[in-house]
Amino acid sequence: MNSIQMNPADARSPGVGEIPAVLLPTADQRYARRAARLRQLADGHPMADYLRFVARIAEVQQQLLEQLPLPSEAIAGLPARLGQGQAPLAWAQLARDAYWQRLLQHLITALHSDVNAGIAATLERLAELDPQALEVKAGALLAGQYDQVDSGQALFLWAALTLYFSQLATHLPGSGQALVGEHRQHCPVCNSAPVASVIQTGALAGLRYLHCGLCESRWHMVRLKCSNCEATGQLDYWSPEHQQSPLKAESCNDCEGYLKVFYPEHDRELEVLADDLASLALDAEVERLGFARTGVSPFLFPG
Structure with missing residues (x-):
């Protein structure tokens, strides 16, 4: 679960430092x-x-x-x-x-x-x-x-x-509540797979949210943990460019899966689904190394 x-939706105001569990699309x-x-x-x-x-x-x-x-x-x-x-x-x-x-x-x-x-x-x-x-x-x-x-x-x-x-x-009149545990591989709104991770900017700067490939909601998941199997310590990051690249692929040596991570702070024009499609060369390289994408690419289905 x-x-x-x-x-x-809870009428109360969020507590100081409280992390929103879900960001619904606008x-x-x-x-x-x-x-x-x-x-x-x-x-x-x-x-x-x-x-x-x-x-x-x-x-x-x-x-x-x-x-x-x-x-x-x-x-x-x-x-x-x-x-x-x-x-x-x-x-x-x-x-x-x-x-x-x-x-x-x-x-x-x-x-x-x-x-x-x-x-x-x-x-x-x-x-x-x-x-x-x-x-x-x-x-x-x-x-x-x-x-x-x-x-x-x-x-x-x-x-x-x-x-x-x-x-x-x-239009969903609700809010997300984080419970004990880290079972967050799928969207808590529609139960679909994420297309990528996004490291937020602004008030939520530095927090990682997974971006749903279907309903486009985002939900919080801690960093330095595989978004697929939740393992820690076996992650590698692959980038097509320099250290400050706006995107990387996070691969896990435990489940042999990967998912892209986007960093809008390094490119303010970044748009998750657009930049995901435009960076298929990174997918090809990471898959050549033996990792399988764990999320969905909405513009490039198999077959």
């Missing part, structure tokens, strides 16, 4: 910032075309967030999901609202004219699927059964699903 539980310009960062990173990058393509997806996500927001009926049931001893938006127990499929259809329509013939064909096949078939594919994707979903389709399915789950998390 996750050692962070989501309960109804309804801001997240996707617009992601798109801008991807376009910035694309300049001179070997994957420039793909980075710009994903930037276009992020732009459409921002448009949908503004023009087709989460309906009120999907928000109404959120309070009852808190304080139950499990992730309130756990994907395996949550009956997904048909809204996420509407997001997918709008995403397909908006992107269709911007893509090449191969991607257009992928979008057309997705558009032809009935609601039940889409739910089956979504369930397999969320469960990590990537061999059950075409990798090209997975990109667009996830883009709609994460827009749905992140809005649910934004």
